[in-house]
Amino acid sequence: MKALVYNGPGKKAVEERQQPDIAAPTDAVVKIVKTTICGTDLHILKGDVPTCAPGRILGHEGVGIVDKVGAAVTAFHPGDRVIVSCISSCGKCDYCRRGMYSHCVNGGSILGNKIDGTQAEYVRIPFADTSLYHIPGGAEEDALVMLSDILPTGFECGVLNGKVEPGATVAIVGAGPIGLAALLTAQFYSPAQIIMVDMDDNRPQMATRFGATSVINNKDGKAVDKIMTMTNGRGVDTAIEAVGVPASFITCEDIVAPGGIIANIGVHGVKADLHLERLWDRNIAITTRLVDTVTTPMLLKTVQSHRIDPKQLITHRFKLDRILEAYETFGAAAKTNALKVLIEA
Ligand SMILES: [Zn+2]
Numbered sequence: 001m002k003a004l005v006y007n008g009p010g011k012k013a014v015e016e017r018q019q020p021d022i023a024a025p026t027d028a029v030v031k032i033v034k035t036t037i038c039g040t041d042l043h044i045l046k047g048d049v050p051t052c053a054p055g056r057i058l059g060h061e062g063v064g065i066v067d068k069v070g071a072a073v074t075a076f077h078p079g080d081r082v083i084v085s086c087i088s089s090c091g092k093c094d095y096c097r098r099g100m101y102s103h104c105v106n107g108g109s110i111l112g113n114k115i116d117g118t119q120a121e122y123v124r125i126p127f128a129d130t131s132l133y134h135i136p137g138g139a140e141e142d143a144l145v146m147l148s149d150i151l152p153t154g155f156e157c158g159v160l161n162g163k164v165e166p167g168a169t170v171a172i173v174g175a176g177p178i179g180l181a182a183l184l185t186a187q188f189y190s191p192a193q194i195i196m197v198d199m200d201d202n203r204p205q206m207a208t209r210f211g212a213t214s215v216i217n218n219k220d221g222k223a224v225d226k227i228m229t230m231t232n233g234r235g236v237d238t239a240i241e242a243v244g245v246p247a248s249f250i251t252c253e254d255i256v257a258p259g260g261i262i263a264n265i266g267v268h269g270v271k272a273d274l275h276l277e278r279l280w281d282r283n284i285a286i287t288t289r290l291v292d293t294v295t296t297p298m299l300l301k302t303v304q305s306h307r308i309d310p311k312q313l314i315t316h317r318f319k320l321d322r323i324l325e326a327y328e329t330f331g332a333a334a335k336t337n338a339l340k341v342l343i344e345a
C-alpha cells in the first residue's frame with residue numbers, strides 16, 4: 001500500500017509499505033477513505049516531536065471502512081464506516097475512566113506519532129472499540145474528517161475549558177483551522193461577541209463568514225489596544241490561544257478581563273512569560289488541555305443536524321498519491337489560503 005512516511009527532520013516520502021494486520025485482539029484494521037494533514041504533522045516533520053521516530057507513517061485524522069477486527073472487538077465489524085479518533089484510548093486505565101483519554105497510559109496521542117498513522121491506504125487502530133466512532137448512514141464524510149481532531153480540539157480545549165457562556169465576550173487568537181473550529185463551536189453557547197485575531201489577510205474574512213462578530217488583523221501589533229477599546233477597557237471573559245507562540249499567549253494575558261479564563265490550545269515549543277505581576281489580583285484562570293475526544297459523539301450529532309458545518313474548513317482536495325503536493329499547499333497556507341486539505345485514499 002502507499003503511505004506518507006516521515007524519514008527524519010525535513011524528510012518525507014510516499015513509500016510502498018506492507019498492509020498492517022491485527023497485532024492484538026483489541027485491534028481493527030481500517031481502510032482509509034479520506035484523511036487530512038494537521039499542524040502537528042508539520043511539527044513532526046520539523047523534528048519538534050522526539051517521540052516520532054523516522055520510518056513512521058504520519059497522520060491521525062480520517063474516516064474509513066473497517067477491514068478486519070481482532071477477536072476481542074465487539075462494537076465494530078468489517079464493512080462498518082468509521083471516524084478514526086486522533087486519540088487511542090484503552091477505556092480501562094485510570095485516566096480513561098476519568099474521561100481523560102488523551103493521557104491513556106496504554107494509548108493517548110500515539111497515532112501517526114508512536115505508531116503508524118492514517119496517511120496511508122490502511123491503518124491499524126488499537127483499542128478499536130473505544131477509539132473508533134460509527135458513521136451514521138447517509139452522513140457527509142468530508143465533514144466528519146474534521147471530527148477526528150480539530151473540532152473536538154477547538155471545542156474541548158478552547159470552548160469548554162474557556163467556559164464560554166451566553167452573553168460573554170470571547171477572543172480567539174489565531175484563525176487557523178483550530179481557531180476556526182473553536183469559533184464554530186463557541187456559537188453553541190451564544191456569546192455576545194466573538195473577536196478573531198490573526199496576522200493573515202484572508203483568514204479574518206473566513207472568520208466573519210464562520211460567525212465572528214469582529215476580526216482584527218494584528219500585523220500592526222495593535223490587537224490588544226483594539227480589543228480593550230471594543231470592550232470599554234474591560235477585556236474578554238474568555239481568551240482562547242490557538243497559535244502556540246509566546247506572543248499570542250501574552251496577548252491573551254493582556255486582554256483577559258477580571259474573572260476571565262485563558263484557555264490555551266496551541267502547542268508551545270518554547271517558554272512563554274506569565275505576567276503574574278499584572279495578573280495576580282485579577283481572579284483569572286489559565287487552562288491547558290490535550291484533546292480527549294470525549295465530545296466526538298455529541299459533535300457528530302450537531303454536524304448531522306446541520307447545527308455546524310465543518311466542511312467549510314476544507315479548502316483543497318488531493319488524491320493520496322499526490323499527498324506531497326497536499327503538504328506543500330498546507331505548509332504554505334499564507335500563500336495558498338489553505339485551511340484543511342482533504343486527501344482521498
Ligand atoms: Zn491533528
Ligand SMILES: [Zn+2]
Nearest residue numbers: 090093096104
Ligand atoms: Zn486508557
